[in-house]
Amino acid sequence: MNKESAKLYSTVDAMEEIASTKEASEGRSSWECVLLSRQQNRPSASYYIHQICDEFMELHGDRYYGDDKAMITGIGTMGGRAVTFIGNRKGANMKENISCNYGMSNPEGYRKALRAAKQAEKFNRPVICFIDTPGAYPGLGAEQRGIGEAIARNLKEFATLRVPVLSFIIGEGGSGGALGIGIGDKLYMLENAVYSVITPEGFASILLRDPSQAQSAAEAMKMTSRDLKEFQIIHDIIPEAPGGAHTDPAFTANAIKETIERDLDNLCTKTPENLVRYRLRKIRNIDVQLHSDNPETSTKLLEVFTRCRL
Amino acid sequence: MSKQIQCPSCHRVFDYDVVASYMKVCPKCGYHHRLTPAERISSIADGNSFAEFPFTYAFPNPIGLEGYQEKISQSRDKANLEEAVITGECTIDGRPCVVAVMSFDFMGGSMGSVVGEKIAEAMIEGALRHEPVIIFTASGGARMQEGIFSLMQMAKTSAAAALLEKSLTPLFIVLTHPTTGGVTASFAMLGDVNLAEKGALIGFAGPRVIEGTIGEKLPAGFQSAEFQLEKGFIDAIVAREDMKKTLSFLIRVHMGEHSNE
Ligand SMILES: [Zn+2]
Numbered sequence: 386m387n388k389e390s391a392k393l394y395s396t397v398d399a400m401e402e403i404a405s406t407k408e409a410s411e412g413r414s415s416w417e418c419v420l421l422s423r424q425q426n427r428p429s430a431s432y433y434i435h436q437i438c439d440e441f442m443e444l445h446g447d448r449y450y451g452d453d454k455a456m457i458t459g460i461g462t463m464g465g466r467a468v469t470f471i472g473n474r475k476g477a478n479m480k481e482n483i484s485c486n487y488g489m490s491n492p493e494g495y496r497k498a499l500r501a502a503k504q505a506e507k508f509n510r511p512v513i514c515f516i517d518t519p520g521a522y523p524g525l526g527a528e529q530r531g532i533g534e535a536i537a538r539n540l541k542e543f544a545t546l547r548v549p550v551l552s553f554i555i556g557e558g559g560s561g562g563a564l565g566i567g568i569g570d571k572l573y574m575l576e577n578a579v580y581s582v583i584t585p586e587g588f589a590s591i592l593l594r595d596p597s598q599a600q601s602a603a604e605a606m607k608m609t610s611r612d613l614k615e616f617q618i619i620h621d622i623i624p625e626a627p628g629g630a631h632t633d634p635a636f637t638a639n640a641i642k643e644t645i646e647r648d649l650d651n652l653c654t655k656t657p658e659n660l661v662r663y664r665l666r667k668i669r670n671i672d673v674q675l676h677s678d679n680p681e682t683s684t685k686l687l688e689v690f691t692r693c694r695l
Numbered sequence: 696m697s698k699q700i701q702c703p704s705c706h707r708v709f710d711y712d713v714v715a716s717y718m719k720v721c722p723k724c725g726y727h728h729r730l731t732p733a734e735r736i737s738s739i740a741d742g743n744s745f746a747e748f749p750f751t752y753a754f755p756n757p758i759g760l761e762g763y764q765e766k767i768s769q770s771r772d773k774a775n776l777e778e779a780v781i782t783g784e785c786t787i788d789g790r791p792c793v794v795a796v797m798s799f800d801f802m803g804g805s806m807g808s809v810v811g812e813k814i815a816e817a818m819i820e821g822a823l824r825h826e827p828v829i830i831f832t833a834s835g836g837a838r839m840q841e842g843i844f845s846l847m848q849m850a851k852t853s854a855a856a857a858l859l860e861k862s863l864t865p866l867f868i869v870l871t872h873p874t875t876g877g878v879t880a881s882f883a884m885l886g887d888v889n890l891a892e893k894g895a896l897i898g899f900a901g902p903r904v905i906e907g908t909i910g911e912k913l914p915a916g917f918q919s920a921e922f923q924l925e926k927g928f929i930d931a932i933v934a935r936e937d938m939k940k941t942l943s944f945l946i947r948v949h950m951g952e953h954s955n956e
Contacts, residue, residue, distance in 0.1 A: 521880075523900030523908050528918060531928050533879035533899035540853035541885055545861065560837075561849060561880045561899075568850055582837050582846040582877075592839055606842050607758045616757070618843055668854040669815065671847045672755070672808045682816075689822045693861035 413577065415603040418610075419585060421577040421629050422556045423519075428634040430472025430515035430555060431457055436638035437645065438462060441470070446497060450530060453494030455486045455518070456566075458501035460510070463642070466649065469505035471498045471566050472515035475556075488557075489522035492535035495565045499539050506548050511649050514552040514566045519584065521562035536565040543568035544665060545695060547657035551648055553623065553641060554578045555630075570664050571648055572618070574610035575637060576625040580618070581608035618671070661695040702726050718935040727872065727892050727935065732781040732796040735831055739939045740785035740794070747783040748817070752809045758842035766802065766840065774800040778809045779834070782817040784826075788943040790950060793821040796831040799873065804834035806878055807841040811848025814882060818855035822862040827946050831869045832883045835901075836876015849881035856885040865949040867942060870897050870920065870929065888945055889929040890938075891920035897929070 413421070421427070434441055438461030446452040457472045475481075475488035498514075505512045521532050543550060543566075550569030558567070558580030574580060583591070585603035590596040607613075610622045623640050626633035652660065669686055698711040704726035714721065718738055719728035730738065736745050756763050771777060779801035784793055795817045797804045806814075814830065821828035837845035859866050868886030873896035880899050883889075891897060898918035906913055916922055923929045933941045 521899065523904045525905060525909055525913075525917075528898050528900065528905065529926055531884075531926065534884040534928055536849075536880040536899070537853060537882070537884040540850055540881055541857045541860070544850070544854040544857045560846060561877055564846055564849055565880075568854075580843060582841075582843060583839055588839060605758070605760060608843065613843060616843065618847065665854055665858065668850050671851055672757070672812060672844060685819055685823060689819055689858055689862060692822065692825075693858060695861055 413609075414600075415579070415606070415609050415612075416585070416600040418577045418579050419603050419608075422579045424629070424631060425478075426631045427556050428630050428637065429477065430470075430474060430517055432634060433515055433553075433555065433638050433641055434459070434461060434470045434472065436635065437642045438468075438470075439464070444501065447493040447500055449496055450493045453490050453497055454484055455488050455490040455522075456494035456497050458497055463645065467508075467510050468645075468649075469501050469510045469512045470515070471501050471512060473518040473563075473566070475517060486522055488518040489520060490518065490562060490565075491522050491524070491527045492530040492532045495521075495532075495535035495539050498566050499535075499542055502539075502543060502546055502550070506546050509548060511549040511551070511653065512546065512569070513645060514550065514569065516552060516554045516558050516563045516567055516580075517556035518559050518562045519557055520559035521565065536561050539565045540568055544668060545661050547661060547695075549649060549652035549655075549660060550664075551645060551652075554580050554619075559584065568664075568668070570652055570660065570667075571620045573621050573623050573641075573644060574613060574619050575623045575630060576610055577629055578610055579603075579608045580613055581606050658695050662690055665690075665695075700728075702728075720935050725893060727894060729799065729833075729872070731800070732776065732798050735796045736781070736783075736785065736794065738935065739787060739829075739942055741787060741789065745783055745785040745794070747781060748813070748820070750777045752778075752812065755808045755841070755844075757808060757844040758840075760840050760842070763840045770802045774798055776801050778813065779804045779806070780810045780813050782813045784820075787939060787946060790943070790946045791824070792827045792829055792942075792946060793817050793824070794829045794831075797833045797871075797878075799833040799835070802838065804832075804878070805836060805838035805840075806834060806845060806848045806852075807838035808844050808848065810838070811845075811851045814848075815851045815855035818852070818859045818866070818882075821866075822859050822864050825862065825864050827865045827867060827949060828859060829867045829869065829942060830882065830886075831871055832874040832878055833871045834874055834876065834878035834883075836878055846877065849877045852882040853885060856882050860887075865945070867945055869933075869938070870923075871895050873897070875899065875901055884928065887949075888931075890931055890933045890941065891923060891929045892935065893920060893932050895920040897923045 441461040443459040476485035552569045554574045585599040589598040589602040613619045630637045702721045705724035780797045782795040868889045870891040
């Protein structure tokens, strides 16, 4: 192992120690989590942002097409720090639900998120994402304006963004639409949040050929915070009040804030290059069970790093 | 008597050998029959230059889904492939490249851990060798049987595309019928040049899902390669018989022979 890669490994090992483990309540079924995660009065990205920030200014528009209300972006302050926030927005009541398209973004939402992230990178601000969406919008205009391209670009750009990126799944983490703002250094889930490749209803009707099997689909899909912690897809679980986040929103907001402060204290000391290398290595080795973290894969990756300007 | 096939588009019946001699494009209406990965590779690679990267993956059932193992076994028999993508190296007009070809015949070309791993590995190999990477896509999207791990393949392949970009190695995507879902929303849209085959369905949400959302039939040609060209998401629609020389040109202009350095 050369000096360069030894240095990277030591950085990576130091970063692995950050996460602390809080046990989530074992009691709820997957389906109960699905229902809780979708509950109308569940605290939103907008709530957490305002709760966490001393000041916050929302910034609008993707500069290409329009302003997607299903995506909120802006700059906030936390103590002495300026932070860029990106979050899905479902709306707090029926009227808002409609204007926010139930949290399903069009391409301009993902492009707005990317604009916020690139702006953050330029001014060396960390990025915090709050995920809460059933998925990207499967509509006519979304296809015409390239929803696939918009999500793909975000996945690529966030993978090499030169500032810390923390993502929190606060409610529904729905498929590619969630992933579009879900690539970062750390991924957390609220205790009763869910994250999956398709809704349990979709899984039931496509794979089980019976839409009424959504409850058992939810179990089979392994989509709860406990499941994903076990899979090492997420770093940690953020606790909610026993009755769910809506019964004591400030409790969860506080836990999120503490997590952000702890991680940023640590991540902000890393050089941008090491940050990006660590993130890329994490993504490369995401299939624990494929044993892709074998020495050859890592060696190849480290060698590629030396050929890249990250 | 040689085998006969009917064109699903114009319904004419042809000798198989005749259609094969046109690279499986209907001689009358131009309908593109599906190519197997082997046929695809022989349509662009020099002679016997293709060497497959070894397949070294154990069967993954990351969420322990009942019946998935059997489904994989059936698909292996049916498609005569180990997985929904073949990766390897070849030369095109003498120039080396890394190539990946997806197969819709294997579980709808769906992207699970092995497919994502092979595609990411191919891109990283390309970055290491500084050889262009060419990917022929055909996929219904993420492989739901692998749960969240199928979603993570979008992240893995897109991050590999980012590495390819940062190493200034070109990525050429050829979108073939059909390419949808998580493949469209990841590496398939990240080529330095995105090509497509005539008539290919290319989109994120499937047509039936969109029809369900908007409550009406989609206009004819929606999400076709021609539609994507008009909307600005692909660079060119390339005829099958011109694919090799098109890729050859792209390799030549990107790999130093017309260097601007
Ligand atoms: Zn025909």
